[in-house]
Amino acid sequence: MKFTFNISDILNQFGLEKREKDNLISLFEFTNYLYDSEENLTKTFNLKKEAKEKLIEKIEEMFEYELQDVDHSDDQENEEGEG
Amino acid sequence: MIESIRLKSFRKHDDLQLNFDPKFNLLHGRNNAGKTTIFYAIEYCLFGQVNGFKKIAQLTKFKQKAVGVELIFQGKDAARYKLQRMHELKGKKRSASGYYTLKKILSENEEKYVLSSDFGNREEDLSLKLAEILGISKRFFEAGVHFAQGEISKILAGDKKLDIVFGIKTASALSDVFRQRALDFEKEIQVLSTLKAVIERAKKEKKDYHEKLAKKEELQSTLISDINRQKELLNMFQDIEDLSEEVSKILKSSTDAKKAVEESEIKLKMVKEEIEAVRTLFGSEDTLDANYEALKAAVKHIEEQITQKEKELGDMQKQLQSIETQKIKADTLKTQKLSLLNEIEEFTSTYDTQDELEKQYLKFKQQYEDLTAQLKQINDEHSDLQNFFRTIEREKGDIEGILKRRQSNKDNQKCEYCGAPIDSEKIASEVKEFQKKIKELDQKIQLTEKKEKELKQKTKELRQGEKQSYEEYLKLENIIKKISEMKTKVSTSFDQDLESQIDQLNSQLQTQQTALETSTNEIKMLREDEKNKQKELNELETSIERKQKLNAQLADIEQNKQDAEHLFSIEMENFVKLLNGINTQLKAYLDALEKENYLSESLEKLMAEIQILLQNQTLETAAQFRDHFKEVIITNTTELSSTLKHLEEQKEQVSKDLEELKQQLKTLDKEIASNEKKIQILNLKKSLAERYRAFQDMFKETQEIIRENISAALEERILQFTNVLSSEDEFEKVSVDSEDYSLSITPKGMDITDSYPAAVYEGGGYQLLLGLSYKFSLSELIGKTSFLLIDEPTEFIDTSNRAKLLSNISSIADNTQVILITHQDIDKIQAHHKIELQK
Numbered sequence: 001m002k003f004t005f006n007i008s009d010i011l012n013q014f015g016l017e018k019r020e021k022d023n024l025i026s027l028f029e030f031t032n033y034l035y036d037s038e039e040n041l042t043k044t045f046n047l048k049k050e051a052k053e054k055l056i057e058k059i060e061e062m063f064e065y066e067l068q069d070v071d072h073s074d075d076q077e078n079e080e081g082e083g
Numbered sequence: 084m085i086e087s088i089r090l091k092s093f094r095k096h097d098d099l100q101l102n103f104d105p106k107f108n109l110l111h112g113r114n115n116a117g118k119t120t121i122f123y124a125i126e127y128c129l130f131g132q133v134n135g136f137k138k139i140a141q142l143t144k145f146k147q148k149a150v151g152v153e154l155i156f157q158g159k160d161a162a163r164y165k166l167q168r169m170h171e172l173k174g175k176k177r178s179a180s181g182y183y184t185l186k187k188i189l190s191e192n193e194e195k196y197v198l199s200s201d202f203g204n205r206e207e208d209l210s211l212k213l214a215e216i217l218g219i220s221k222r223f224f225e226a227g228v229h230f231a232q233g234e235i236s237k238i239l240a241g242d243k244k245l246d247i248v249f250g251i252k253t254a255s256a257l258s259d260v261f262r263q264r265a266l267d268f269e270k271e272i273q274v275l276s277t278l279k280a281v282i283e284r285a286k287k288e289k290k291d292y293h294e295k296l297a298k299k300e301e302l303q304s305t306l307i308s309d310i311n312r313q314k315e316l317l318n319m320f321q322d323i324e325d326l327s328e329e330v331s332k333i334l335k336s337s338t339d340a341k342k343a344v345e346e347s348e349i350k351l352k353m354v355k356e357e358i359e360a361v362r363t364l365f366g367s368e369d370t371l372d373a374n375y376e377a378l379k380a381a382v383k384h385i386e387e388q389i390t391q392k393e394k395e396l397g398d399m400q401k402q403l404q405s406i407e408t409q410k411i412k413a414d415t416l417k418t419q420k421l422s423l424l425n426e427i428e429e430f431t432s433t434y435d436t437q438d439e440l441e442k443q444y445l446k447f448k449q450q451y452e453d454l455t456a457q458l459k460q461i462n463d464e465h466s467d468l469q470n471f472f473r474t475i476e477r478e479k480g481d482i483e484g485i486l487k488r489r490q491s492n493k494d495n496q497k498c499e500y501c502g503a504p505i506d507s508e509k510i511a512s513e514v515k516e517f518q519k520k521i522k523e524l525d526q527k528i529q530l531t532e533k534k535e536k537e538l539k540q541k542t543k544e545l546r547q548g549e550k551q552s553y554e555e556y557l558k559l560e561n562i563i564k565k566i567s568e569m570k571t572k573v574s575t576s577f578d579q580d581l582e583s584q585i586d587q588l589n590s591q592l593q594t595q596q597t598a599l600e601t602s603t604n605e606i607k608m609l610r611e612d613e614k615n616k617q618k619e620l621n622e623l624e625t626s627i628e629r630k631q632k633l634n635a636q637l638a639d640i641e642q643n644k645q646d647a648e649h650l651f652s653i654e655m656e657n658f659v660k661l662l663n664g665i666n667t668q669l670k671a672y673l674d675a676l677e678k679e680n681y682l683s684e685s686l687e688k689l690m691a692e693i694q695i696l697l698q699n700q701t702l703e704t705a706a707q708f709r710d711h712f713k714e715v716i717i718t719n720t721t722e723l724s725s726t727l728k729h730l731e732e733q734k735e736q737v738s739k740d741l742e743e744l745k746q747q748l749k750t751l752d753k754e755i756a757s758n759e760k761k762i763q764i765l766n767l768k769k770s771l772a773e774r775y776r777a778f779q780d781m782f783k784e785t786q787e788i789i790r791e792n793i794s795a796a797l798e799e800r801i802l803q804f805t806n807v808l809s810s811e812d813e814f815e816k817v818s819v820d821s822e823d824y825s826l827s828i829t830p831k832g833m834d835i836t837d838s839y840p841a842a843v844y845e846g847g848g849y850q851l852l853l854g855l856s857y858k859f860s861l862s863e864l865i866g867k868t869s870f871l872l873i874d875e876p877t878e879f880i881d882t883s884n885r886a887k888l889l890s891n892i893s894s895i896a897d898n899t900q901v902i903l904i905t906h907q908d909i910d911k912i913q914a915h916h917k918i919e920l921q922k
Contacts, residue, residue: 010785033211035247046252046256059264067768
């Protein structure tokens with residue numbers, strides 16, 4: 001079988017859950033988008049600090065929402081306590 | 084697949100619409116017709132920028148302020164999309180503001196918004212969407228979709244950026260980021276066990292606090308109960324204390340009443356003594372009254388006498404005033420008469436006698452009349468002289484006029500009356516005559532003027548004399564008139580007996596003054612007598628008033644004494660009632676104390692004292708009881724209050740302790756909750772760290788998979804495409820360097836282990852062929868794009884092979900839309916759609 005570059009096909013090899021796989025594909029495409037712009041790259045074609053921070057923000061948004069939920073619930077408890 | 088494109092103010096195109104076939108499209112036209120611009124427009128519309136153009140202004144038609152492109156294409160999902168993009172240029176620097184809209188075309192008349200910058204969507208959203216529906220990113224577009232003019236064979240030397248296109252860099256970056264993120268979390272979760280231990284300790288501490296809290300609450304409850312009982316006793320004792328106040332009040336009013344009785348008795352004695360003294364002075368009260376009445380009658384008689392005398396005196400004074408008035412009038416008349424006589428004397432004294440005065444008067448009168456007559460005569464003379472003077476002046480004026488005319492018009496003299504010419508000799512004689520006449524007239528005028536001057540001088544002198552005479556005459560006339568008037572007045576106004584009248588009045592005045600003096604003395608004596616009698620009367624009145632006051636005082640004091648005695652008896656009755664009340668209250672209080680197992684000897688002693696006092700009610704014993712009662716109350720109240728205060732202090736301390744314990748518990752709860760939350764977060768992070776480690780490994784492996792497979796896959800495809808594009812089977816093998824992606828070839832017949840770098844192999848035609856094969860391979864390998872944009876691919880190709888190559892490329896378009904730009908051999912090329920751009 002001919003090798004075709006397709007991230008979805010490659011990720012299939014790792015037995016991921018569909019949701020996780022979709023998230024990783026989205027993240028891969030977002031990273032590709034960052035690589036599309038010369039402004040985001042160093043001379044050796046690596047991501048600059050600002051672009052890396054954008055990538056981390058994306059990771060937080062996709063995988064770390066539970067952490068934010070816990071923090072948020074803390075805020076809610078405080079508000080109720082004050083109320 | 085691109086269906087159509089529309090360019091507005093894009094580079095050299097004002098407004099251009101092009102439609103494309105799903106397969107092979109040939110875009111042709113002369114040089115500078117704007118063929119390559121179409122590919123730029125596609126790139127601009129998809130990515131908002133064009134490689135090689137730093138500013139949007141460079142893409143905008145000259146002098147235009149906006150640029151826009153609309154692209155209609157079919158996505159991988161077979162749906163039709165319309166992508167519109169435009170930029171506005173503002174200011175001198177022509178800075179650009181861009182907008183885009185991506186719509187899904189549902190039918191001929193119906194579209195649905197997918198993304199729009201107007202709705203807050205970013206460029207990032209569009210890029211990701213295009214990657215999804217077209218399968219191309221900007222890097223892929225540059226490497227595998229757009230075959231730029233003159234750039235095709237450059238790929239043979241390799242391109243490090245292909246790492247990005249293949250996603251190797253992306254996989255590497257993701258692996259790194261996940262590793263770093265996992266590492267951060269792993270560091271954080273190191274405190275997890277410590278936090279758990281802290282929570283355990285806090286929970287144990289919390290249990291201890293709860294036990295302490297329960298004990299303190301029990302103590303607080305006991306103290307509240309004790310305080311309430313103590314307050315009840317204090318309230319009961321408060322009632323007894325009120326009775327003590329009542330005892331003091333009753334005793335005070337009883338003592339006051341007793342004192343009032345005693346004071347009344349002393350006062351009664353003193354008043355009675357005073358009444359006796361008054362009585363001793365006047366014998367009896369009747370004698371005092373009789374003396375008073377007799378003296379009052381005597382005073383009244385004297386007052387009547389004084390009134391009569393004063394009336395007589397008033398009449399005398401009136402008469403005296405009348406006489407004095409008459410005398411003043413007579414004296415005034417006498418003075419006036421003397422004054423008039425003196426005046427007459429003064430007037431006549433200048434002229435010796437009155438006859439002389441009249442003579443002088445007549446003399447001045449005559450003089451005045453003479454002078455008036457003279458003045459009239461001189462006035463007439465003056466008038467005549469003035470008439471004569473005017474006549475001479477007129478005559479002189481006439482002659483001077485004629486003379487002037489004669490002298491001014493010597494050659495043509497004419498008669499001024501008939502106009503006939505006049506002989507000049509005659510004129511000369513006339514002039515002489517006229518001049519002589521004027522001289523004579525001047526002399527006459529001088530004489531007349533002299534005479535007039537003399538007349539004026541005389542008139543002046545006469546007028547002065549006339550004025551003096553007239554003034555003298557008038558003055559004397561007035562004097563005579565006044566003397567006459569005064570004489571008449573003296574003879575008519577004054578009585579001849581004025582002197583005797585005055586003498587008589589003086590005599591009357593003296594008599595009347597003597598009588599007045601006598602009367603005044605008599606009144607004075609009567610007033611003295613009245614004063615003495617009045618003094619005596621006043622003394623008697625004072626004594627009578629004093630006597631009456633003493634009698635009234637006596638009655639008041641007796642009444643006061645009775646009232647005080649009555650009050651004392653009432654207060655004593657009240658005192659007995661109060662004592663019985665105190666006895667009852669004390670008994671109840673002692674019963675209450677007994678229930679609490681308390682005894683109070685002082686209160687029992689007090690009850691015994693009440694019984695004695697009820698038997699013997701004297702003020703002295705009552706006062707002793709009051710003092711003892713007060714003392715007992717103060718002692719007991721102080722004792723009760725002190726106990727209560729002590730209990731309340733204890734209660735307050737317990738409340739404080741409780742509050743503190745609750746606060747500590749609250750703090751502990753917060754601490755536990757906070758730490759539990761931290762543990763929850765750390766557990767989540769632990770789980771994430773594990774996942775991220777897996778992702779790290781996964782992307783590392785992905786990177787390796789791509790790198791391992793990409794070279795072989797490329798090599799296989801390049802060889803295939805080379806065979807498709809060229810009928811000659813020239814290469815044994817092609818190989819792609821896995822680091823820099825440069826291409827090497829092994830021609831047929833060469834040892835398979837040997838190879839040449841493709842970038843330096845043979846001529847430009849071969850390199851272009853290999854470059855196209857490489858590009859087609861990239862395109863297929865990465866994403867199988869739905870369209871290819873190929874710009875002038877036949878450069879360096881000889882004429883015989885050019886058409887063949889293009890025909891072979893068109894065969895690729897059976898599966899992928901191709902839009903190809905060329906300006907050579909248009910007629911020989913078979914294409915599904917040929918588009919010619921006019922210059």
